[in-house]
Amino acid sequence: MAFSLKTKSRQFAAGLIALVGVAGFGIGTAQAVEVQEVISKGGIKAWLIEDHLNPLLTVDFSFKGAGAATDPDGKLGRANMVSGLIDEGAGDMDSQTFRGQMENKSISLSYDAGRDDFTGSLVTLTRERETAVKLLKLSLTKPRFDDEAVERIRSQIVAGLKQEETDPGSMAQRAFFKSVFGDHPYARPVEGTFDTVNGLKVADLRDFVKQSLARDNLIIGVAGDITAKELGPLLDDAFGGLPEHSKLPKIPAVTPKFGGDVKVIAQDNPQSQAMWGQKGIARKDKDFYAAYVMNYILGGGGFSSRLTEEVREKRGLAYGVYSYLANLDQANIMMGGVATRNDAIGKSLSVIRGEWQKMQQKGISQTELDNAKSYLTGAFPLRFTSLGNLSGMLVGMQSEDLGIDFLDKRNDYVNAITLDDVNRVAGELLDPDHVTAIVVGKPEGKLTF
Amino acid sequence: MKFLSQRFWHHVPVVLPVLMMVLVLLAASARAAVFNPETTTLSNGMQVVLVENHRAPVVTHMVWYKAGAADEVPGTSGIAHFLEHLMFKGTKDIGPGEFSKIVARNGGQDNAFTTWDYTAYFQNIARDRLGMVMEMEADRMQNLQLTDKVVLPERDVIIEERRMRTDNNPSALLGEQMRNALFMQHPYGRPIIGWLHEMQQLTTQDAMAWYKKWYTPNNAILVVAGDITMAELKPMAEKYYGGIKGHDVPKRVRVKEPTQHAPRKVTLTDARVGQSSMSRYYLAPSYNTEHADEAAPLEVFSEILGSGTTSRLYKTLVVDQKLATTAGSFYDPVAMDLSTFGFYAVPRDGVEMADLEAALDDEIAKTLKEGITQKELDEARQRLLDSAVFARDSLSGAARTLGEALAVGLSVDQVENWPDRINAVTVEQVNDAARAVLDDKRSVTGWLLRPKGAKGPGMPTAPVTGEMETH
Numbered sequence: 001m002a003f004s005l006k007t008k009s010r011q012f013a014a015g016l017i018a019l020v021g022v023a024g025f026g027i028g029t030a031q032a033v034e035v036q037e038v039i040s041k042g043g044i045k046a047w048l049i050e051d052h053l054n055p056l057l058t059v060d061f062s063f064k065g066a067g068a069a070t071d072p073d074g075k076l077g078r079a080n081m082v083s084g085l086i087d088e089g090a091g092d093m094d095s096q097t098f099r100g101q102m103e104n105k106s107i108s109l110s111y112d113a114g115r116d117d118f119t120g121s122l123v124t125l126t127r128e129r130e131t132a133v134k135l136l137k138l139s140l141t142k143p144r145f146d147d148e149a150v151e152r153i154r155s156q157i158v159a160g161l162k163q164e165e166t167d168p169g170s171m172a173q174r175a176f177f178k179s180v181f182g183d184h185p186y187a188r189p190v191e192g193t194f195d196t197v198n199g200l201k202v203a204d205l206r207d208f209v210k211q212s213l214a215r216d217n218l219i220i221g222v223a224g225d226i227t228a229k230e231l232g233p234l235l236d237d238a239f240g241g242l243p244e245h246s247k248l249p250k251i252p253a254v255t256p257k258f259g260g261d262v263k264v265i266a267q268d269n270p271q272s273q274a275m276w277g278q279k280g281i282a283r284k285d286k287d288f289y290a291a292y293v294m295n296y297i298l299g300g301g302g303f304s305s306r307l308t309e310e311v312r313e314k315r316g317l318a319y320g321v322y323s324y325l326a327n328l329d330q331a332n333i334m335m336g337g338v339a340t341r342n343d344a345i346g347k348s349l350s351v352i353r354g355e356w357q358k359m360q361q362k363g364i365s366q367t368e369l370d371n372a373k374s375y376l377t378g379a380f381p382l383r384f385t386s387l388g389n390l391s392g393m394l395v396g397m398q399s400e401d402l403g404i405d406f407l408d409k410r411n412d413y414v415n416a417i418t419l420d421d422v423n424r425v426a427g428e429l430l431d432p433d434h435v436t437a438i439v440v441g442k443p444e445g446k447l448t449f
Numbered sequence: 450m451k452f453l454s455q456r457f458w459h460h461v462p463v464v465l466p467v468l469m470m471v472l473v474l475l476a477a478s479a480r481a482a483v484f485n486p487e488t489t490t491l492s493n494g495m496q497v498v499l500v501e502n503h504r505a506p507v508v509t510h511m512v513w514y515k516a517g518a519a520d521e522v523p524g525t526s527g528i529a530h531f532l533e534h535l536m537f538k539g540t541k542d543i544g545p546g547e548f549s550k551i552v553a554r555n556g557g558q559d560n561a562f563t564t565w566d567y568t569a570y571f572q573n574i575a576r577d578r579l580g581m582v583m584e585m586e587a588d589r590m591q592n593l594q595l596t597d598k599v600v601l602p603e604r605d606v607i608i609e610e611r612r613m614r615t616d617n618n619p620s621a622l623l624g625e626q627m628r629n630a631l632f633m634q635h636p637y638g639r640p641i642i643g644w645l646h647e648m649q650q651l652t653t654q655d656a657m658a659w660y661k662k663w664y665t666p667n668n669a670i671l672v673v674a675g676d677i678t679m680a681e682l683k684p685m686a687e688k689y690y691g692g693i694k695g696h697d698v699p700k701r702v703r704v705k706e707p708t709q710h711a712p713r714k715v716t717l718t719d720a721r722v723g724q725s726s727m728s729r730y731y732l733a734p735s736y737n738t739e740h741a742d743e744a745a746p747l748e749v750f751s752e753i754l755g756s757g758t759t760s761r762l763y764k765t766l767v768v769d770q771k772l773a774t775t776a777g778s779f780y781d782p783v784a785m786d787l788s789t790f791g792f793y794a795v796p797r798d799g800v801e802m803a804d805l806e807a808a809l810d811d812e813i814a815k816t817l818k819e820g821i822t823q824k825e826l827d828e829a830r831q832r833l834l835d836s837a838v839f840a841r842d843s844l845s846g847a848a849r850t851l852g853e854a855l856a857v858g859l860s861v862d863q864v865e866n867w868p869d870r871i872n873a874v875t876v877e878q879v880n881d882a883a884r885a886v887l888d889d890k891r892s893v894t895g896w897l898l899r900p901k902g903a904k905g906p907g908m909p910t911a912p913v914t915g916e917m918e919t920h
Contacts, residue, residue, distance in 0.1 A: 033505075053504055054842050096768065101756045104828045106835035110908040125838060152767060155774040155797045159724045166723035168617060268720065271612035303537075303549035313546050316605030319613050339613050371554045378556010382573050385844040 010271035033139070033384055035394065035404050038228045047394040047404065048219035048231055051387060052069065055126035057224035059238070060391040061137070062399055064219060065329070066118035066212035069185040069251045075204050077192020079113035081157060082208045086111050088149040090138035095149045098135065107132045109139065115186055116251075116329045118212060123388065126225045133238045140213055141241040145202045149256045157197050164191070167438040168273040168339075171265055175438045176275055179263065180256035186331060190255040214246035221394025223387045246282035253330045258434040262349070262447040263439045266345050272441030273337070276352075276449055280325055280332030283400050289413045290421040291325060291334075291429055296372045297422075298359050299323025299336055304375065306355050311338060316349045334429065353432055353449050363423030375413040483837060483868060487679045491691040494667030498803020499682050500674040500847040504518040508579050508675030509845045511571040512586050513852045515670075516663035518643075519565040519785070520637040520701055525659075530563040531607055531651050532659045536570065537561075537891050538599045540592035545599045548585060555581060563635050567856035568786045573845065576676045583689040590669065591693050593660055600653040601729040608649065608653045611642045613872055619719040620726070620897055627895040628789075630713045631730045634681035635706050635786060667695035670855045674848040706732065712889040716896040719728060725898050726795045727802055731810075733790035735782045737858055744782035745870040747790060750883045751780040752812075752829040753821050755792060762792065765812045772800050772808050785857045790886055802896050813887060833871045 036048045046059075068079045087102075087109050089095035102109055105128040111120045119138075124132035164170035165337055181187035191197070218239060222231060258278050281291045292300075299307040299322050311321040323336035340348040364372075383389050397406045437449045484500045491497060518529045539545040552559040553742050557574030559582075572582045615621040632638030642648070671690060673682055709732070733747060734740040755762045755778025766773040776794035792813075796805045840846050854864045 020504065053502070056842055094758055096764065103757045103759050103832065106832055106839075125835060148768065152774070155771075158798060159795055162724040164723065166721050234831070236891075269612075269617045271609065271617050273617070297849040301553065303546065304553045308548070312606055314602065316602030317609070319606055319610035339617075340609065341612060363458065371550070375553040375556055378575060379553075379558060380556075381505050381507055381575065382558060385507060385573075386842055388842075433704060445889075 008404040012159055021412075033390070033407055035397075035407060038222075038230050038231045038235070040240075042236040042240045042334065044215065044218070044220070044235040044239050046087050046222050046231060046235055047398060048226070048228055049223045049390045049394065050227060051223055052225050053389070054387075055062055055225050056387055057122075057124050057126060057129060057132075057222070057226055058387040058391040059122040059222050060388075060395045061120050061218060061220045061239075062395050063118040063213050063246070063252070064399060065116060065248050066208075066217060066246065067114045067116040068188070068190040069115050069189070069330075070212065070249050071185070071192070074196060074202060075192075076188050076196040077190070078158065078204055078208050079118055080191050081153065081197065081200055082143075082205050083111040083113040083118065084153040084157065085145055085149055085205060086143045086209070087135075087139050087154060089144040089146050090135070091142045093138070094144065094146055095152075098138075100109060101131060102135060105131050107135060109135055111139075112169065112188060119395070121388075121392075129226075129234070133234055136238045137241055142241070143205075143209060145205050146234045147202075150202060150205075154197060154200070157191060158194065161191055161194055161197065164430060166267070168267060168269060169275075171267070172275045172438040172440045175263060175265060176277060176436065178422055180258060180277060180333070180436050181254060181331070181440070182257060184254040184330075185251055186254060186256075186328060187353070190321045192196055208301075210243075211247045214243045216244060217248065218242065219395050219398045221238065221391040223390035223394065232313075251330050255335060256331050258431070258436045259435070260449075262437040262439060262449055264443060265438065266442065269441045270341060271339050272342050272439050272443045273339045274349060274439045275335065275337045276435050276437035277326075277333045277335040277400040278435045279429070280327065280334045281425075281429055282332050285325045287421070287425045287428075288325075290417050290425040293372045293376065293414065293417050294359070294364065294422045294426045294429070295323055295325050295334065295368065296376060297364050297368050298355065300325075301372065301375065304371065306359070307336070307338075307352060310351050310355055311348055315320070315347070317344055317350065317351070321348070321352070343438060345441065345443045346445045346447050349439075349447055349449050353435075356430055356432040356435070359426050360432060361427070362433050363426050364419070366419055369417070369419050369422060373414055373417070376414050380411055450720050457533065464706045465501045472680035481651065483865055484841065484851060486847075486851055486865075487495065487863055489679065491687055492692060493691060493695045495686075495690050495693075495695075496670045497686050498670065498672045498682070498851050498855065498861065499679050500672075500851065501676075501678060502674055502844055502847070503676050504844075506576045506676045507573060507844070508576050508673055508677055509571060509573050509848045510579060510582050510586070511569055511672040511848050511852050512590070512919050513567055513569040513856045514663055515567055515668050515698075515701070515856050515858075516659075517564050517566040517568055518639055518641040519703060520663070521636065521639070521659075523636075524647060525651065525655055526639050527607065527641075527648040528651055528655050528659050529568055530641055530643065531604065531648070532656050533561045533563045533568050533570075534603050534607060535600060535660075536589055536593060538593070538595055538603065540588050540590070540594055542588060543585060543804070549591065551585065551762040552582060557582065559711065563641055565639075565641060567853070568701070569852060569856070571845070571848070579673070579677065582684060587693060588688070589688040590664055590666065593657075593664075595653050595656055596617045596799065597653050600656060604648070604651060606644065607642065607830075611645060611648065612644065615640070615861055619717055619721050622719075623717040623895050624899050626715050626717065627728070627730055630715055631732065631893045632787075633706060633709065633788065633918055634704050636703065637784075637786060659775070663698055665695045665698060666690055666693045668698045670852060672848045672852040672855075674844050701785070706787060709891045712895040714896075715893060716898060718898045718900050720900055722897055724795060724824075725802060725896070727806060727809075727894065727896050728791055728793040729892055729894045731790045731886055731888065733780060733788045733886045734780070735784040735786065735788040735857075736863065737785055738787055740882075740885070743878075743885060744788075745867075746874050746878040747780050747886060748782060748833065749826060749829050749871065749874050750821070750874055750879050751778045751790065752833055753825045753879070756817060756829075756832075756882075761816055762794070762809070762812060766794055766805070766808055770808055772797060772805050776809070777839055783853055783857055783859070806894065817880075817884050817887060821876060821883075823876055826874070826879060830871055830874065834868050 073076045108123040307321045321338040435449045559572040563569040629638040762776040766776040773794045780790045
């Protein structure tokens, strides 16, 4: 091939790296997870957790604001289609050659388009690091979009759309987003529609790459068998070929509308699947952690949650019932889900609504708060048990602007929450009269949330 | 990019309680590795395995029981999995449902899973709480207390679980029918979750009988991975588990499959099918059966034939012939009895299933006739060996691989020697094993179809809101 990575590597090896910040994270013992900020000679920044336990490296990265919400009208599914094609041939390698190098060297490179961001992940053995970085660079800067690959990936996306058309969870989710987001880009399906996916042209995909993948919206998290000194040149190699600036449309802020109704999508299933949502809370809100603790107690805490206790343990109405806080860049929602046999889904929803009201009006007890805190703080280190978790967390920390010392401070944020905080936030946030619920199945009787 | 799967908005923190492990339609290539475990046996016969990993001050603690759905008495299908749920319903010291709450209050996560061959329980928790979870796990190994008051609602829960996993999902329903057709006599043909009409009849007495029969330290394996040494672990294991008095367990008698003479075909046509697909299962040896020496060659064969986007099936059916959107193979040789070797393929729009199946058959016939090449073997072997390195990275992955192997009757050495076995595989062994196993007479082919005249896939669709009714 035309370009020699080896030469490039050596050239950058002399580059300086700057250790701008270092934060330690102690988890109860002498061990600590240290997050280093590395800035390459070419000015590319990454956060790094060094871990030499195994000869493995994970690099997670995100192009902020380059997700499916930027798909132009009529070209829905564009970001998603690029995410499926960008690792299907690049430079002078067609798809089979490119994928053959990946697979035979055990390199995993994958991309994903969310509503807000376009993300990627590289996992490699130390032994194959050079090839891995070369493939990553080529995928970002010289994707081919050959006809064969485009039609093949298009067929896979269409197959996925067909499956989603009858999958109860996907049906509920699509209907929910459409219902609460109206005309906003968030209302549209990330994967697009049959029409738009079939209509996407290679030029559309190239437009996306040119406008969306740049150094000014790039966030990188690295974990594994590499030193800060080695990482600098790697960053320049992998990401240095990207243009300086992205040209992304601004996604408008939106207040989702929750009508307080239950919509039913008929499907001949023995069990009805429900999802619901109401207004949420921003990640940056001063009350986020109070809401986080409240949600853990209400429906986030598995067997320890009130919803599981009331719906599953006491009444046997469902295998799983849960709630969670979801955050998009321009909107926040508190969501939940349950699946119950058709003749009892109404009962499940009414029990859940009861818990929603009870939490809103009466809040929680000190014991519940203590238990929630001991779980949320104690379980935090369990996230540090695989490299993929670590690098992903480093991207999230930067994306949400949580600070390089977040791992160190996070449990303090949880511990600072008081009973009054939770009860006040429960009263303000929970809004059982303004919940939009979607039920897929053949529910019996009148449903209300 | 994700396709053929449900996309969640944001990451949904759904830790659905009490998982049931189902057959995954993916090659389990990362299953074995060199974990360098240490082992010992307690005075009452309980096996102990440790994999040290000092990345974070946490441990995975697992107890595996050598009893699963294939050990059930006919007519009580689902009892192994039901008991797994009921193990969270308390003892005289721990109230119903308290087990998981206590673990959570101590910053831990817990769950359990059941397969045909075993039932396993685990907690991930800070190392200084290991003694606490051992004490609770040892307690429920001997002191489970069940009453109808907690058992009957939980029976409703497992029935909802069945509806969610299987009855609401035509693809899962077809898989259930196919397995039942593949295993004409062996209990592997039974769904782990149980047949609905039998689940509805399961009682507290059935559950206690199952518990008393199989739950004893000499039928259990303790597997710990994480920030602890054997010098620390052994005395704790003796303290909490070593004093439990064991009892004899019955021999696990599994009936054998008779000679099979005819390929079977199962077709499920269901309006809830959005995307048609097909798959085929063949009876295959496991590391425990006759012809176990074919297992490693078959792992290599599956890697070559159907793992990844440069495999033979994907390259031929998807890239070159453009008949399928995706295609691949799967094979998992870790089982007490016979395993399954399988293929799957999803047709592109406008491709008839019969044409896709014919092309699949042609490619398999060609591969069997011509055999694989030395280059393919070398590449596949390297990929499989590399998978062992990735497997080491996860705390729970090491514990699961070792626990599963021991629970189905393999040894730690067999896990640790897996790279050697893979390395020793020859082209001839792969070709011989593939030719022996891919015998249509021992196969079931399944088609998952949309009804004729159903709203055309790929056609413009009405907006989702147009399909809604408001009640």
